[in-house]
Each structure stands twice: as structure tokens, then as C-alpha cells.
Amino acid sequence: xxxxxxxxxxxxxxxxxxxxxxxxxxxxxxxxxxxxxxxxxxxxxxxxxxxxxxxxxxxxxxxxxxxxxxxxxxxxxxxxxxxxxxxxxxxxxxxxxxxxxxxxxxxxxxxxxxxxxxxxxxxxxxxxxxxxxxxxxxxxxxxxxxxxxxxxxxxxxxxxxxxxxxxxxxxxxxxxxxxxxxxxxxxxxxxxxxxxxxxxxxxxxxxxxxxxxxxxxxxxxxxxxxxxxxxxxxxxxxxxxxxxxxxxxxxxxxxxxxxxxxxxxxxxxxxxxxxxxxxxxxxxxxxxxxxxxxxxx
Ligand SMILES: [Zn+2]
Numbered sequence: 001x002x003x004x005x006x007x008x009x010x011x012x013x014x015x016x017x018x019x020x021x022x023x024x025x026x027x028x029x030x031x032x033x034x035x036x037x038x039x040x041x042x043x044x045x046x047x048x049x050x051x052x053x054x055x056x057x058x059x060x061x062x063x064x065x066x067x068x069x070x071x072x073x074x075x076x077x078x079x080x081x082x083x084x085x086x087x088x089x090x091x092x093x094x095x096x097x098x099x100x101x102x103x104x105x106x107x108x109x110x111x112x113x114x115x116x117x118x119x120x121x122x123x124x125x126x127x128x129x130x131x132x133x134x135x136x137x138x139x140x141x142x143x144x145x146x147x148x149x150x151x152x153x154x155x156x157x158x159x160x161x162x163x164x165x166x167x168x169x170x171x172x173x174x175x176x177x178x179x180x181x182x183x184x185x186x187x188x189x190x191x192x193x194x195x196x197x198x199x200x201x202x203x204x205x206x207x208x209x210x211x212x213x214x215x216x217x218x219x220x221x222x223x224x225x226x227x228x229x230x231x232x233x234x235x236x237x238x239x240x241x242x243x244x245x246x247x248x249x250x251x252x253x254x255x256x257x258x259x260x261x262x263x264x265x266x267x268x269x270x271x272x273x274x275x276x277x278x279x280x281x282x283x284x285x286x287x288x289x290x291x292x293x294x295x296x297x
Contacts (some may be wrong), residue, residue, distance in 0.1 A: 026296040031067035033288040035263040036089035043089035053077040060093040076106040083114030084202025085186035101153035109153040115185035116160040123158035143285035177203035224261035242273040246280035260288035
């Protein structure tokens with residue numbers, strides 16, 4: 001068959017145009033840019049927005065639900081709540097969302113994915129049972145664990161993922177990997193929507209190099225920036241220093257870096273952290289604030 005340059009170009013342009021027209025609009029909103037302190041920031045929480053609908057809620061730290069409401073997100077649009085770990089500053093608002101759901105239009109079951117447990121921490125399934133089970137603190141709402149709930153059923157899943165583990169949802173794909181956060185079972189998440197992607201590190205020292213596996217060529221990397229360089233002897237077993245964040249971002253080919261989970265020990269040292277990270281990572285770097293909405297592209 002003869003090669004027809006014009007036909008080929010037309011096909012290519014039409015393909016590009018239809019890809020552009022059908023590509024989802026994806027953004028990540030920081031609901032809470034802080035850690036556990038009382039410092040004017042909500043604790044860790046994010047929304048993955050796809051075509052103007054809140055499709056995933058990641059972490060539910062203190063103050064997150066108020067920010068969720070302010071953002072205009074609707075509980076009935078969520079396909080998932082994902083919890084990186086069960087520290088208070090990441091998980092304490094969970095029951096508030098479930099209670100609020102009773103008064104919302106939501107009726108569809110809601111999956112809640114989080115880590116497995118150990119001696120010091122409950123699994124995600126146990127956490128939900130400790131809240132809503134028959135002997136739970138909020139046993140008056142125990143029907144949320146059943147299919148004939150008055151509002152909607154919650155379906156917890158405790159995940160351990162030494163290797164990348166995937167789950168598919170209607171509007172996005174989720175990749176999960178277990179990360180090191182001292183004795184706390186913890187997860188990092190990657191969301192892929194077509195060719196747009198976001199990684200949320202959660203709290204981790206990344207001592208075992210798991211984040212690089214998850215973050216290859218990711219558009220947006222949310223790194224929890226809980227400590228400044230050279231901070232303490234204990235906290236650096238739990239969190240990434242700016243140097244470690246820079247190395248992960250650079251090795252993974254991250255396009256844009258957001259520094260979240262900001263705490264007093266890093267606030268006021270932004271210039272220093274930036275200088276350290278910029279030596280290694282050459283892409284754009286943003287310091288997170290509550291309600292900052294970042295387009296994923
Ligand atoms: Zn934290």
C-alpha cells in the first residue's frame with residue numbers, strides 16, 4: 001500500500017485531538033497541609049479531583065472534614081477513602097465523615113483501604129471495628145458495617161504491599177506499596193488517571209527505598225516534609241529529610257514536587273530545605289497550604 005503522507009498526518013492529528021478532548025481534568029487538593037500540632041493548619045488530608053468531582057479522599061487527619069466541606073466536595077462522589085496509616089493526624093476524622101454520610105445523598109458502599117496492623121497498631125479492619133463494631137465506641141452506628149445500613153456500608157480492607165499492589169476503580173487506578181514509618185504500618189499511594197499520576201508518600205523515612213518503585217515518572221509527588229535537615233535522632237527514623245526527598249524525586253523522574261505535612265520544625269526553614277532539594281531535584285517545588293489545588297499534568 002502506498003504511503004499517503006496527508007492521510008497519515010490527518011489520522012495523527014485526529015488521534016491527538018480526541019485524546020486531548022477526552023482527557024480527564026485531574027487535580028489534587030491539599031485539605032490539610034499540617035501535622036499533629038495546633039498551628040493553624042488542618043492535619044494530613046487530600047482530595048483527588050477528576051473532572052470536577054471528588055473521587056478519592058486520602059487521609060482524614062484532624063480538621064480534614066471541615067476543609068472537605070469548604071472545598072465543595074460531595075461524599076456521594078467518593079469512590080475510595082485511602083489511609084496512609086493510623087496515626088491521629090491521618091485518621092481521626094474518619095468517623096466524622098461516616099456520620100456525615102448519614103445525612104448525605106450517598107447510598108453506595110464506600111471502600112476504605114489502609115494498612116495492616118501489628119502489636120502497637122490496629123489493622124484498618126480492626127480500626128473500623130473499634131469505631132463501629134458491636135463493641136465499638138460508636139456502636140450506635142454499627143449498621144454501617146452491614147449491607148442494609150440506613151446510610152451506606154463501609155468496606156474496610158487492610159493491605160500489606162511489600163511489592164506494588166493494584167486496585168482498579170471506575171475513574172482511576174490505585175497502586176499501593178508498604179513504606180517504613182518506624183513501628184507504624186504505613187502505605188504510600190499512587191493514583192493514575194489516564195496518563196496523569198499522583199503519588200502521596202504518607203509519613204515515611206523511605207529507608208527501604210519503596211517510594212522510588214512507586215513514583216517512576218509521576219506527574220505530581222506529594223512528599224511529607226515533617227523534618228528539616230539534620231533534625232533529631234528519633235524523628236529521622238520516621239520521616240524523610242530534605243536530602244532524602246530530593247533523592248527520591250530525582251531518581252524517580254518526578255515532574256513536580258509538593259512539600260506537605262509541614263510542622264514547626266520545618267516552618268521558617270523553607271529556604272534552607274529548598275536549597276538542599278534544588279541541588280539534586282531540578283523540577284518545580286511547591287510548599288503546601290490548606291486548600292491548595294494543584295493541576296496534575
Ligand atoms: Zn503524620
